[in-house]
Amino acid sequence: MFSLFSSLGRTVLSTARRQPQPLTVFSRARNNLAPRQVKHIKRHKGRVPIPIGGSTKGTTLAYGDWGVRIKGNGARLTAKQLETAEEVIKKKLKVIKGVKVYLRVFPDIPVCIKGNETRMGKGKGTFEFWATRVPIGRVILEIGGTPIREELAREALRLASSKLPTKMEFIRRSTPPRLGNLVLHPPRAPRPTLDQPPIVDVADAQPNV
Numbered sequence: 203m204f205s206l207f208s209s210l211g212r213t214v215l216s217t218a219r220r221q222p223q224p225l226t227v228f229s230r231a232r233n234n235l236a237p238r239q240v241k242h243i244k245r246h247k248g249r250v251p252i253p254i255g256g257s258t259k260g261t262t263l264a265y266g267d268w269g270v271r272i273k274g275n276g277a278r279l280t281a282k283q284l285e286t287a288e289e290v291i292k293k294k295l296k297v298i299k300g301v302k303v304y305l306r307v308f309p310d311i312p313v314c315i316k317g318n319e320t321r322m323g324k325g326k327g328t329f330e331f332w333a334t335r336v337p338i339g340r341v342i343l344e345i346g347g348t349p350i351r352e353e354l355a356r357e358a359l360r361l362a363s364s365k366l367p368t369k370m371e372f373i374r375r376s377t378p379p380r381l382g383n384l385v386l387h388p389p390r391a392p393r394p395t396l397d398q399p400p401i402v403d404v405a406d407a408q409p410n411v
Contacts, residue, residue: 235281236332237310244326249292250276252338257285258379258386261339265304266346267375268355270362274369276337281309286332287362293359295345302347309334339380341373342366 263269288303295301309332316327336342343353343362356372363370379386 215365235285235305235309237308240310240312243312243329245312247313248311249334250278251337252276253337253339253382256381258339258381260306260341261380262377263341263344263373263375264306266302266344268346268350268359269304269341269354269373270359270370271341271373271380272336272338272368273371274338276335276340277309277366278333278335278370279309279331279342279366280313283366284309284342287365290361290365291343291345291358294361295350295354298348298350300348300353301350302344304344304346306341306344307334307336311335311399338382342370 284305284307288305291303295303299370310328311333313331313333314327315330343359345358352374359370359372378388
């Protein structure tokens with residue numbers, strides 16, 4: 203009987219060892235903007251996506267009243283760049299109580315680099331830092347939580363944009379969405395022509411009794 207339980211225990215332990223466990227990454231360049239657990243520590247380099255499908259998701263504000271989005275070419279933003287830009291905004295707006303900074307992207311892609319003058323082969327390089335690939339038109343940072351003057355918000359976001367490696371633009375709640383290099387403005391009402399009389403409301407046309 204004891205041998206049955208011991209063999210059963212060995213079977214359960216061997217099955218548990220075969221299941222892949224998520225890896226916890228500890229590196230010399232680890233900061234706050236890093237995933238806690240990852241399944242694969244090394245990934246392909248990939249390319250910055252190009253929005254050609256017609257979706258405008260992530261190109262308008264969702265949480266704050268002011269923000270910045272990419273106007274130039276898409277880029278790969280590192281965790282250090284995003285953290286620096288967020289710290290610049292918090293330092294500029296620390297005099298305002300209740301202000302919140304929303305980061306709309308998160309660096310979850312591990313970047314591996316091999317040393318200079320290294321022979322080809324010998325496997326992939328070692329992990330260096332975390333990054334994220336952001337296409338054109340994507341919102342990066344938002345400011346909200348409390349009413350903020352536009353001049354102050356514009357200056358804080360300008361300082362944060364200078365820390366990022368691409369051209370940014372200042373947006374507000376009324377800013378239309380963006381699809382690549384095209385800004386999708388809402389359609390305007392057609393103007394009345396000479397052949398077509400202007401539209402008059404029936405309630406306004408009735409005389410007052």
